[in-house]
Amino acid sequence: MTPSQMEFSSRAAAGLRVVLGCLSLAVFAACDDSGSEQPKATPITQARTQGNGTTVTVEGYVTVPPGNFKSALENEGFAIQDNTGGIYVKLAEKLDFGLGTRVRVTGKLNDEANLRILESEPASVEKLEGTQQVTPKEVRTGDVNESTEGLLVRISATVTRAANDELPYGYELYVDDGSGEVQVYIHGSAGFAPETVNALSVGQRIEVTGLAAQYENTYEVAPRQPSDLVVK
Numbered sequence: 335m336t337p338s339q340m341e342f343s344s345r346a347a348a349g350l351r352v353v354l355g356c357l358s359l360a361v362f363a364a365c366d367d368s369g370s371e372q373p374k375a376t377p378i379t380q381a382r383t384q385g386n387g388t389t390v391t392v393e394g395y396v397t398v399p400p401g402n403f404k405s406a407l408e409n410e411g412f413a414i415q416d417n418t419g420g421i422y423v424k425l426a427e428k429l430d431f432g433l434g435t436r437v438r439v440t441g442k443l444n445d446e447a448n449l450r451i452l453e454s455e456p457a458s459v460e461k462l463e464g465t466q467q468v469t470p471k472e473v474r475t476g477d478v479n480e481s482t483e484g485l486l487v488r489i490s491a492t493v494t495r496a497a498n499d500e501l502p503y504g505y506e507l508y509v510d511d512g513s514g515e516v517q518v519y520i521h522g523s524a525g526f527a528p529e530t531v532n533a534l535s536v537g538q539r540i541e542v543t544g545l546a547a548q549y550e551n552t553y554e555v556a557p558r559q560p561s562d563l564v565v566k
Contacts, residue, residue: 379419420484476514
């Protein structure tokens with residue numbers, strides 16, 4: 335082999351090493367990307383059964399917009415629901431998305447005043463493609479309990495106790511469709527005009543759409559916005 339041929343061969347070999355090195359880096363990067371994939375989302379109903387302090391990742395569609403329940407819950411959280419269940423996500427900072435937004439949330443499970451929550455932070459909330467308005471589940475007032483907590487529900491019942499003003503937190507009133515009395519909690523931050531709430535009287539029949547929730551030992555339905563409460 336001539337000196338020129340040897341030089342060319344050395345350069346070719348060096349070039350091949352560079353190419354192989356790049357390919358190796360590419361393969362490594364691909365492996366690293368796959369290795370750093372986010373954990374698979376846990377169905378919300380299954381996640382709710384995990385112990386307090388457990389870190390879980392769930393996906394669902396927003397049923398309560400960020401910050402709508404701030405007045406009473408004192409945080410900027412929101413609620414989501416998948417095809418198995420729903421849960422309230424507690425956040426200190428308000429995020430910008432509305433009803434039906436699909437999100438992925440990682441956080442730690444906890445109970446706050448007996449309400450099952452997922453404590454998270456903005457960096458652990460990811461907006462996903464696609465939107466879907468969740469259809470509320472029609473339930474009897476007597477069936478608003480632990481089995482419905484976290485779900486978007488709808489009740490149609492008669493006012494049994496007029497609104498009690500607890501502002502700035504909100505208002506509480508009670509309704510019954512004959513199956514048992516339940517509280518309707520109207521958060522002060524949900525946009526209701528005081529005169530509208532105070533006009534509700536015993537004997538009126540109303541339809542309420544809202545989050546089935548719990549405060550201490552009281553189960554409740556919390557409307558998200560004025561259009562969620564209709565006088566029949």
